[in-house]
Amino acid sequence: MSSLRLHDSLRRTKVPFEPMVPGKVGMYVCGPTPYAPAHIGHAYSAIAFDTIRRALTFLGYEVRYVRNVTDVDDKIIKRAHETGEDPVALAARFTTAYNEDMARFAVQPPTVEPKVSTHIAEIVAIVEKLVAAGKAYALDDGVYYSVDSFPAYGQLSGVTRDELREGARVEVDSKKRDPADFALWKTAKPGEPSWDSPWGKGRPGWHIECSAMTTTHLGPTFDLHGGGKDLIFPHHENEIAQSQGAYGEGTFARYWLHNGFLNFEGEKMAKSVGNVFGCDQIADAVGGEALRFFCVSHHYRSPVEFTTQAVPGPDGKPVMRFYSLEAADRRLAYFYETLARIDAFTSAKSGGDGGDGAVLPETEILLTAAVAALSDDFNSPVVMADLGEAARIANKLLDEGKGIDKGVRRRSLARLGRDLRTVGVALGILGSAPADFLAARRARQVKSLGIDTAQVAALMVERTTARAAKDFARADAIRGELAALGVELLDTPGGTDWRVLEASS
Numbered sequence: 030m031s032s033l034r035l036h037d038s039l040r041r042t043k044v045p046f047e048p049m050v051p052g053k054v055g056m057y058v059c060g061p062t063p064y065a066p067a068h069i070g071h072a073y074s075a076i077a078f079d080t081i082r083r084a085l086t087f088l089g090y091e092v093r094y095v096r097n098v099t100d101v102d103d104k105i106i107k108r109a110h111e112t113g114e115d116p117v118a119l120a121a122r123f124t125t126a127y128n129e130d131m132a133r134f135a136v137q138p139p140t141v142e143p144k145v146s147t148h149i150a151e152i153v154a155i156v157e158k159l160v161a162a163g164k165a166y167a168l169d170d171g172v173y174y175s176v177d178s179f180p181a182y183g184q185l186s187g188v189t190r191d192e193l194r195e196g197a198r199v200e201v202d203s204k205k206r207d208p209a210d211f212a213l214w215k216t217a218k219p220g221e222p223s224w225d226s227p228w229g230k231g232r233p234g235w236h237i238e239c240s241a242m243t244t245t246h247l248g249p250t251f252d253l254h255g256g257g258k259d260l261i262f263p264h265h266e267n268e269i270a271q272s273q274g275a276y277g278e279g280t281f282a283r284y285w286l287h288n289g290f291l292n293f294e295g296e297k298m299a300k301s302v303g304n305v306f307g308c309d310q311i312a313d314a315v316g317g318e319a320l321r322f323f324c325v326s327h328h329y330r331s332p333v334e335f336t337t338q339a340v341p342g343p344d345g346k347p348v349m350r351f352y353s354l355e356a357a358d359r360r361l362a363y364f365y366e367t368l369a370r371i372d373a374f375t376s377a378k379s380g381g382d383g384g385d386g387a388v389l390p391e392t393e394i395l396l397t398a399a400v401a402a403l404s405d406d407f408n409s410p411v412v413m414a415d416l417g418e419a420a421r422i423a424n425k426l427l428d429e430g431k432g433i434d435k436g437v438r439r440r441s442l443a444r445l446g447r448d449l450r451t452v453g454v455a456l457g458i459l460g461s462a463p464a465d466f467l468a469a470r471r472a473r474q475v476k477s478l479g480i481d482t483a484q485v486a487a488l489m490v491e492r493t494t495a496r497a498a499k500d501f502a503r504a505d506a507i508r509g510e511l512a513a514l515g516v517e518l519l520d521t522p523g524g525t526d527w528r529v530l531e532a533s534s
């Protein structure tokens with residue numbers, strides 16, 4: 030077991046991680062409120078915590094990962110009224126779509142995915158506990174948490190009591206004892222989904238679900254709690270107040286992890302700015318793995334700059350260019366091309382992997398380096414640099430390794446190929462067969478550049494015929510014609526193939 034250190038938002042510093050049970054981690058992350066298709070911001074957060082979960086697994090921990098679905102919420106109810114659907118059914122539909130979208134970015138399903146609508150009894154039980162302890166009180170319109178009953182309020186966010194009172198929205202006619210008190214249970218309004226409770230028909234407030242779900246699936250105290258930075262206040266602050274109010278001081282999350290924001294050329298993501306890109310739009314443009322690759326190239330706590338521009342497409346209509354992701358896609362292609370070369374070189378047909386025995390020292394350090402970097406607050410950018418170095422060494426060995434002992438060279442390349450993939454799993458990248466990735470990438474490029482593949486095929490046949498007839502002038506001319514179409518020929522041992530010429534940007 031590694032000695033993992035992580036940045037705990039509560040202690041505001043990097044601390045050694047000591048799980049409650051050695052070798053096991055209970056981890057909770059606040060999940061989606063599904064009322065519309067998922068966008069790049071959802072994907073970014075899901076990827077960040079999926080990478081942390083994968084990294085923990087890679088470091089040898091057995092991870093129980095709970096990510097909830099808020100399927101009872103004002104926004105869902107509003108949307109359901111617009112579409113005429115049942116709110117819980119609408120949320121279920123968008124939850125399925127969310128999980129399909131996240132799968133495009135190699136986000137693994139959580140161990141448990143609890144929903145509010147199936148945890149009402151657990152939510153009611155914790156609210157009852159808080160009322161009985163005098164930490165919450167019932168009014169006509171619901172049950173409220175008394176912030177005054179929890180002196181430690183503000184410990185995570187640093188928000189003071191005065192700031193809290195000043196910032197609280199003053200609600201007209203509210204009978205709340207303090208403007209800062211927040212709803213645990215809301216009395217049913219006509220046309221809203223509702224459930225029976227000791228306070229009449231109603232539905233949960235937003236924050237209480239996470240206190241109920243963590244207790245149900247991880248116990249009153251558990252190891253890691255994660256979410257976006259925007260959730261620190263009030264959501265996570267309220268979660269702490271609720272859970273410690275119900276189960277006592279020192280309970281609930283033992284470490285807090287928060288991920289940074291995605292910025293678009295200095296702007297935050299916002300519908301008004303027009304940069305709320307759908308997951309399908311991203312995956313169609315550059316492939317899901319490019320976004321994953323881009324995300325893990327940055328540290329999860331750092332704000333990330335994302336560059337885009339609308340430019341005229343082949344048919345004159347504007348097309349969104351995702352420059353950051355296109356760069357990630359090119360780099361990813363380099364890794365897959367490297368893996369394809371290693372596979373071809375070490376296949377049984379071309380001489381094998383060299384069996385057991387010594388390898389070059391520089392080819393056996395990747396795993397150890399990845400363990401060290403991921404043990405340092407999940408430092409994925411350092412791992413990405415290590416992967417880049419391993420790929421560089423592999424290509425050098427393939428290009429210039431003739432002077433090296435045959436067995437050592439084969440074993441070294443096989444080792445690099447295996448370790449590149451193993452470390453790739455820890456980050457959620459390089460999981461495809463290289464031929465599949467490269468074919469899908471070419472299909473996307475062909476589509477976006479409007480390349481006529483039938484014309485390419487015809488020119489290639491003509492070139493083969495010309496070469497067979499020793500008409501090399503014509504064969505060369507055809508190579509030039511293909512280049513003008515944006516196509517580059519590749520003469521490989523298996524015959525002639527082609528790829529799309531990389532844009533210079």
Ligand SMILES: [Zn+2]
Pocket residue numbers: 058059060239264268
């Ligand atoms: Zn939550």
